[in-house]
Amino acid sequence: MEFVVKSVKASTLKTATLVLTVAEDGVLGAAAQAVDAATGGAISTLLKRGDLQGKPGQSLLLHSLPNLKAERVLLVGIGKAGELDARQWRKAAGAVAGTLKSLGGADAAVALQDVTVRERDAYAGARLLVEALADGQYVFDRFKSKKAEPRALKKITLLGDKAQVAALERAATHGTAIAAGMALTRDLGNLPPNVCHPIYVADQAKQLAKQFKGLKVEVLDENRLRELGAGAFLAVAQGSEQPPRLVVLQYNGGKKGDKPYALVGKGITFDTGGISIKPAANMDEMKYDMCGAASVLGTFRAVLEMQLPINLVGLLACAENMPSGRATRPGDIVTTMSGQTVEILNTDAEGRLVLCDTLTYAERFKPQAVIDVATLTGACIVALGSATSGLMSNDAGLARALLDAGTRADDRAWELPLFDEYQEQLDSPFADFANIGGPKAGTITAACFLSRFVKAYPWAHLDIAGTAWISGGKEKGATGRPVPLLTQYLLDRLE
Incomplete structure (x- = not known):
């Protein structure tokens, strides 16, 4: 168009x-x-x-x-x-x-x-x-x-009037790029899981690098993840025949030496829940559990089409969560890339396990800020429905910037608290902490878990479980959110 x-x-x-x-x-x-x-x-x-x-x-x-x-x-x-x-x-x-x-x-x-x-x-x-x-x-x-x-x-x-022409031309350029990024995100989300697995997502990132100048892509396989000590990431994937991949995207459109912004996407290409298996009803929609990674890739497409003068890193944490004789069990304890240990009480709380190691990996880029995007908790849908994404952050300025970007892009988020009292729900008698915090405040305790891996930089977490796709009926499908919000946040950094 x-x-x-x-x-x-x-x-x-x-x-x-x-x-x-x-x-x-x-x-x-x-x-x-x-x-x-x-x-x-x-x-x-x-x-x-x-x-x-x-x-x-x-x-x-x-x-x-x-x-x-x-x-x-x-x-x-x-x-x-x-x-x-x-x-x-x-x-x-x-x-x-x-x-x-x-x-x-x-x-x-x-x-x-x-x-x-x-x-x-x-x-x-x-x-x-x-x-x-x-x-x-x-x-x-x-x-x-x-x-x-x-x-x-x-x-x-x-x-438009003559006075409007420049503004309308800019709107057409930006709007077209954002819509193209949303379309890529929707395509990836809508693909069936027998097609869209971790290696496929990595291949799509490589295709994007061929299509646009300035993008460098590196794919870390399971052997490299093992060398890095990504025990939580690997634990999620070990029950599947599909091997995990950490896809690293780097775009250096800004000044040399400027610290990059980093986007981290949860890419669980299918989530059965593992041994803590989900109910059969609507499980087909768990192909959308990779929409965080898809939205990061879609945001990169928008940025690349606009050739924004910004340095940007993308990390796609891709795995498939399946039950098998090799799968992680409730009660297993794993050591994360950070050296912290986690007791896995529920294998269906797997997104935070791939994200925590990926957030640790993000430190090496010395980012100005890190935003992770994930279809993380059903509790977020209970709290905010399907109109608004959940936002939690360890930095008030970053949280404000994302909320403002969401308002400007009409792709809104709402901030939830990360009070220390919630951290106590993750206590474990056997490991440094558990991967779930019980039935109360599930969205917040999931973010509390992630917050233990982001001490080195300003960080925000977007829970898009309610906004990434539409359930059931003829309208079922990925929405392309939060590509507008993320792209607006990056545009705002250039002002």
Whole structure:
């Protein structure tokens, strides 16, 4: 999907579909008024009949209006004048994307001159639109014997005033890159686990390095992990025929000598729970347990497409958690790369075991900050549902930056506490600590476990168990979150 920016009158533009916004009570902005005047009042006449109330996400498709070069006009509601917020704007963008999917035109144009999203400038409002429209064209049909029809829509033009052109061009560049990163993340999450295993994820990282300049990829196999003393990481993988991989990505787009930022992703390509096996219902969705690693790879794709002037490290902790005669048992004690020992009370609390060794490995890069991303706990879904990611951190400034980035990207997180009292739940009589803290505050005690391996740098943990995918029904699938949040955080570091 190509996005271009023009500063021309909407009423004179030749396009298959012209998109105009309409506020409640039929209120038209200046661009829509000009188009209405060119058509002899055809639009306002329809609105007076009550064909469109202008509520957020409502739409009305009009054909062959007089005196226009546009073949069709799509009216989309944006709610009460002056009260459009990010959520309503996404709803309107979703309606546009849904309609454009069903049309035969090769191009469309969206008049943005009159659109003002609360607490967002022209760049931020347009970027939300670009991300929503591009993501709305996503299709995953790799394993369908009958493929989806090729998309007719190839280009979308963003129409703005001359003063808006630079901001809209920047929004188009960034939004397209973020949407491409989300698509990669969604593809990896949606792949079946018999295809997407640790070696496959490593291969996809290598493919990304071939596609974009500046990316270096190193893959650590089980022998190298053993040499490093990654006892917790290896314990998770030992029940599977699929060998583990720690995938190391390095992008040095910033100044030489600048400390990098590091993103760490949980990549459990399938999670049965191991010996502490999960219930059969919905276990197929445990292919999404690698969405943390997928979102890190997707964020790298966005950064690489934009060629951001930043130094970035990515660490993908990839393994498969299976039950077998070789699998880790509840009660086993392992020694982590840090030298600390862990009593494994529940083999289904495996994500923190691959992450803890990976977080220790991150020290060698002397990072400015480390953010780990993981579908870690069902407790996070209980606490925050599927709208918001959980955030915990050992650094108030880093936590604030991520919360702000989530708000700006409309990919929000919410901070939970890491009080010392929660640490006591991990006490073990046999090892330095256990890998679970009991039934209370499961999201927090999981982060408390990870916090014991991150003393060397500012660290934040994003629990995306509720936001990484949609469960059940026709809409089931990976969401691509939190690629927008992570990319926004990195963009903010350049300001």
